[in-house]
Amino acid sequence: MKKVGVAILGLGVVGGGTYKILTEKRDFYKKNHGVDIIVESVLELRKERALALGIDEQKIASNIAEVCSNPEVDIVVEVMGGVDPAKKYVLAALNAGKSVVTSNKELFCKYSHELEKAAKKNNCGLFFEASCVGGVPVIRSLLDNLQGNKITSLLGIINGTTNYILTKMSDGGASYEDVLKEAQSLGYAEANPTADVEGYDAAYKLSILSSLAFHTKIPFEKIYREGITAIDSLDISYGKRLGYTLKLIALGKNTENGIEVRVHPAFIKNSHPLASVNDSYNAVFITGDCVEDVMLYGRGAGALPTGSAIVGDIIYCATHDNFNYSAFKNTPNADPDTKFVSNFKSAYYIRLVARDKAGVLSKVSAVLGKNSISLSQVIQENAEEENGGVPLVLVSHETSEKHILKAVEEINAIDKFAKVQSVIRVVT
């Protein structure tokens, strides 16, 4: 039986999960694929992690050179995260003729062109299904299944931590800070949650997914990014009354005007399949000119779901002899021909507090009208509720972001009149 040796770089949550799957299911893979996949080496600075998993001391490498020169290693699994030293290690592995399976979205987002070049040069496989949306089969669906399509849009909930936080805020009305603390204590958010809550993680993934979907490099820097730290649970509850659920969305659009890529909180209509993607579940909703709508849903993170994606890639790599690479010109920067849309259009939710009820709606409507903004929904409360002012909640029809920002500025500028508390985009 063909033997395939694997090295795992990093034994954190995902690396440990991958090790467990590979060792516990070795016979299952032998039976189903006729290939014996053996973990031959691990590289982990915290040696106790390796020992706790029951790994033979002789299999614990002390540096990357040892992994690369090990003739028993065919596939290197990189699950360390971050660019440094992951990039150096992955390039070393590829240049040593090892195929690479990675879950590293930041590395792949920023340096896929360098990794791919090294993989091609050395006839190695380079697999990254686990870099985006955990166990959800979205990379291979884009790379293989959906290639018949011009993909026109891609709308995803692709970060588990923020979706958990927003779901809890929506369920219980608790504040962002309280839910974040709870999520941290449960291990759903990291001690330093910036990468998740500020939308970096989602933007890395969107860069990868939209590059594949739109057949051109979409660099991270081109993605408009806004996190969830400023979300007030009051807006979530007003949104509920209007029929919306608040999500951190990753949106890519490929229109005649150009490509639009953005990560930010947004209200989604409750009737949209993405609105009921809760907790740490993730989903990507893809629209193509042939396939129409496709949605892929599942666990976006976690040791075993992400391990499932990694092991799927390992088995594919172990049972294939020739490897293919991205179906686009994988360059560091966007193609000069690619146009990006910055003044995008959306519907908007606006909440303001007015000092006095008299004439609020008419004054606000006048400002909006002047800026070519029309309304689809309004909530005006009878009581004086907040900060001694009268709350007014509006949802606009689709308009351009520029118009909204100008209108908000104008409303805030009316002397002693009203203050806009929140502006949240609405996916229509």
Add this chain to the structure above:
Amino acid sequence: MKKVGVAILGLGVVGGGTYKILTEKRDFYKKNHGVDIIVESVLELRKERALALGIDEQKIASNIAEVCSNPEVDIVVEVMGGVDPAKKYVLAALNAGKSVVTSNKELFCKYSHELEKAAKKNNCGLFFEASCVGGVPVIRSLLDNLQGNKITSLLGIINGTTNYILTKMSDGGASYEDVLKEAQSLGYAEANPTADVEGYDAAYKLSILSSLAFHTKIPFEKIYREGITAIDSLDISYGKRLGYTLKLIALGKNTENGIEVRVHPAFIKNSHPLASVNDSYNAVFITGDCVEDVMLYGRGAGALPTGSAIVGDIIYCATHDNFNYSAFKNTPNADPDTKFVSNFKSAYYIRLVARDKAGVLSKVSAVLGKNSISLSQVIQENAEEENGGVPLVLVSHETSEKHILKAVEEINAIDKFAKVQSVIRVVT
């Protein structure tokens, strides 16, 4: 640029859609994949179909031998449906060294072992993503992405026609017969709807999907099959009141007791993601021991969505040199080691009409209790509503099918007492 010639066998809805996609997007594929995919030949008895699509008369083959001996043809797309003559044609193509892409679920379900053998012998590709669930990327997800998992269950809504009919019955309360007629006039159901409404189509697909998921051949004959022709819209509305949606489900389970495969109408809890899969949309909900839950959702049929799957396979085939085959022992019959569960367990919805209200619930409960069946939900109406009798609707906890059938028999046997009108399984 590499040229790849395609022949299309059958220019019906899907064949015509595939032709249109390939010709209209030829430049798009050249640009993205560096390969020029050209329709070199079509085989269609109704020549006017080919002419209506604007196909050159010289490209219209008059028999399969002509297609097989055409040196310009590399890939044969079979979209004729049915076993005869599709099987003969596909085998001829493979034996002539052409790779095959098929959307034919009946053919692949019944003869995948023969087709695969011919493909292997001739080093040809054999692709069948389009055979199951249209544009939804379920075959490749099972074959590649999810191989790290022992898949424990697969629950799908995988027939568009029946899902359209049940959605309309649920929305408007119309009868099965009326909605079927409407669906036929709109082209959503065929003039002879048997394959869809009796569950054959779903069972072919379930055979293919569960064979891949469970790594062993699941023959069509092993699938319990029941259609939707006896569904009364009264039950759909009682189900709604209890929090359920009626769907034609395809269920595969791989448990310690063996494999369970069945296609039948079932109530699904409204909170389950499959309950909101409506109209001609389809979805497959897959549970694996690593990935947990994954759901793949999209258009299960139609010229362009199915064409998307076919063209995805064509591009894959055109850009790969080595081909892999099923990750299981692809035999005509089930492996002798495979155990099948026939007396499966489920929760059950039971509607009966009693002649008299007095003591109905206690008498029925006594019969159920004797058969080890306990109840989770009951609706007993005050008024005498139906057929001059009193309706009683019950939902049981999980129990075995044998117990339910015996209890129903016993209730019906009580002299002049009550008659069970419907028994519908409930997915818990």
